[in-house]
């Protein structure tokens with residue numbers, strides 16, 4: 001498995017025969033509005049993609065989308081995907097909305113991508129804020145020759161995250177670490193929650209969603225310092241934009257079987273977020 005971190009949550013994941021572009025936000029720096037209300041609001045993204053990003057993007061064989069927020073699928077990415085006709089993998093909850101945008105949509109469910117897969121719904125905030133932010137799909141992927149990986153996507157710490165880690169024992173967890181707050185409440189893991197997440201994870205943890213958006217205050221340096229103080233940094237990667245991580249399967253123990261099932265269905269919440277999403 002190779003994880004080429006490009007920016008925010010955008011990465012090229014080389015996994016088995018796939019090269020999946022995960023959660024593409026391809027806008028130029030400053031081309032999107034600020035996400036923070038009040039002081040500190042600045043146009044997003046705060047930084048450009050790495051200079052060699054086009055070559056990595058061209059290597060993609062498909063796209064994997066966790067939810068329809070503009071920092072995970074923006075207008076530039078939609079145009080880029082449509083121009084190449086790449087298949088777009090997403091959960092059932094986003095499928096109809098993405099099809100309406102002219103994408104070649106494939107749903108992630110048992111056996112999709114020729115992998116053991118599971119959709120693990122995430123809570124992108126707490127209470128009314130979670131409802132407002134809309135549905136998010138984390139994914140568990142397992143290929144026999146690769147480390148198993150759990151992409152939590154945008155989430156706060158909830159029982160479902162620990163339940164998935166305890167049940168599936170993923171070799172790698174990829175989680176967003178920016179502690180995003182638009183000014184009305186936190187919508188990603190806090191640093192304390194990330195410490196708990198790393199403690200619970202059985203293997204490596206890759207932390208992304210950092211230093212690219214105006215509403216994400218956590219810095220890579222501050223995060224590394226805290227993880228070092230907790231004695232956890234040796235199991236954690238906090239990649240720079242453009243950095244590639246090489247992660248190999250280190251055992252051949254039998255793996256837990258992921259749950260197969262229809263998963264969540266789109267509801268009123270999805271209707272709302274679909275209408276606010278990039279076109």
Ligand SMILES: [Zn+2]
Pocket residue numbers: 009069071072154209
């Ligand atoms: Zn995000």
